[in-house]
Amino acid sequence: MFSFLKKTTPPPATPAAPSAASTEASTEANSGEPKASWRERLFQGLARTRAQWGGKLKSVFARGKVDDELLEELETLLLTSDVGIEATTHLLDELKKAAKRDKLDTPQAIQDALANALHAILQPLEKPLDVSTHSPYVIMIAGINGAGKTTSIGKLAKYFQSQGKRVLLAAGDTFRAAAREQLQTWGERNNVTVIAQESGDPAAVIYDAIAAAKARGIDVVLADTAGRLPTQLHLMDEIAKVRRVIQKIEPEGPHETLLVLDANIGQNALAQVKAFDKAISVTGLVVTKLDGTAKGGVVAAIARQCPKPIRFIGVGEQIDDLRPFVARDFVDALFAQ
Numbered sequence: 349m350f351s352f353l354k355k356t357t358p359p360p361a362t363p364a365a366p367s368a369a370s371t372e373a374s375t376e377a378n379s380g381e382p383k384a385s386w387r388e389r390l391f392q393g394l395a396r397t398r399a400q401w402g403g404k405l406k407s408v409f410a411r412g413k414v415d416d417e418l419l420e421e422l423e424t425l426l427l428t429s430d431v432g433i434e435a436t437t438h439l440l441d442e443l444k445k446a447a448k449r450d451k452l453d454t455p456q457a458i459q460d461a462l463a464n465a466l467h468a469i470l471q472p473l474e475k476p477l478d479v480s481t482h483s484p485y486v487i488m489i490a491g492i493n494g495a496g497k498t499t500s501i502g503k504l505a506k507y508f509q510s511q512g513k514r515v516l517l518a519a520g521d522t523f524r525a526a527a528r529e530q531l532q533t534w535g536e537r538n539n540v541t542v543i544a545q546e547s548g549d550p551a552a553v554i555y556d557a558i559a560a561a562k563a564r565g566i567d568v569v570l571a572d573t574a575g576r577l578p579t580q581l582h583l584m585d586e587i588a589k590v591r592r593v594i595q596k597i598e599p600e601g602p603h604e605t606l607l608v609l610d611a612n613i614g615q616n617a618l619a620q621v622k623a624f625d626k627a628i629s630v631t632g633l634v635v636t637k638l639d640g641t642a643k644g645g646v647v648a649a650i651a652r653q654c655p656k657p658i659r660f661i662g663v664g665e666q667i668d669d670l671r672p673f674v675a676r677d678f679v680d681a682l683f684a685q
């Protein structure tokens with residue numbers, strides 16, 4: 349049987365949600381986007397990538413001229429940061445062109461030229477999600493085990509609520525009771541309804557959630573799904589079926605199919621994008637755990653080899669650690685001194 353949960357009392361703060369963050373969060377909800385504080389979090393989140401790049405880049409750029417040695421060292425650095433061969437080749441070509449055109453002769457000028465070339469690659473992926481086109485706007489979330497799907501849903505619930513949207517969560521991961529409970533906890537923290545089912549079919553839960561959303565005038569439905577590997581073909585068939593069932597109640601849905609990628613998986617992200625896209629027509633990406641990796645370069649590889657809009661990036665476990673992808677902020681955070 350379906351169990352409908354509507355909680356009004358948020359649970360006590362968990363270790364992952366210290367009170368400082370909660371206080372800041374509520375201020376944000378009332379006073380709009382606090383750009384500085386998100387930028388700070390982004391910069392902090394990418395500190396590890398920057399620490400790896402920063403030091404090495406400095407010594408590479410210290411040559412003060414774009415010669416073969418610099419290009420070789422830079423190539424190694426980009427490849428070991430998961431930028432991937434295509435994007436690396438492209439960036440080196442752009443740097444060579446800029447060096448010829450603009451006579452780059454200081455470390456700073458070389459760094460700026462590389463940052464601009466990276467920005468040019470990433471900018472086309474900056475396409476913020478517009479949930480105002482349908483009501484309810486149905487977002488299906490997919491990805492491999494542990495990518496950060498459920499956590500991202502919790503963060504997105506807060507994000508959309510802060511924009512005045514009414515949000516409902518669908519516990520489409522019916523494999524584990526713990527998965528349902530995890531989503532319910534996020535629902536409680538955000539004070540939003542979670543549609544769950546004791547056991548059974550993910551498609552049925554999500555169908556039911558959309559029906560409930562229609563009846564209640566909900567703006568955004570966030571549908572969780574169980575983690576699965578692209579090689580688990582029966583599970584890929586299952587998620588394709590979830591998609592078809594959604595279309596029975598919402599012919600144009602899901603309006604967004606988000607693939608959640610853990611940035612730590614590096615180049616494997618490319619294979620995941622391709623496989624999930626084939627099964628469920630991915631329309632956008634959420635790249636998580638950029639704080640935990642020294643390999644943020646994977647977003648450049650995605651941009652060149654399997655471009656999909658990066659709707660959001662995650663740089664931590666706090667509720668506010670997920671925001672729309674802004675290419676300039678991302679590049680700035682990678683290159684900040």
Ligand SMILES: Nc1nc2c(ncn2[C@@H]2O[C@H](COP(=O)(O)OP(=O)(O)OP(=O)(O)O)[C@@H](O)[C@H]2O)c(=O)[nH]1
Pocket residue numbers: 491492493494495496497498499500521527573574575576608636637638639640662663664665669
């Ligand atoms: N550091 C960091 N941790 C994150 C981020 N996003 C998610 N996590 C953590 O990653 C772990 C897995 O997150 P979940 O949201 O449970 O992942 P999932 O994809 O739902 O996992 P399954 O349902 O098991 O497939 C949790 O410990 C999260 O706190 C992030 O941006 N940064």
Ligand SMILES: [Mg+2]
Pocket residue numbers: 497498499521527572573574575
């Ligand atoms: Mg989950």
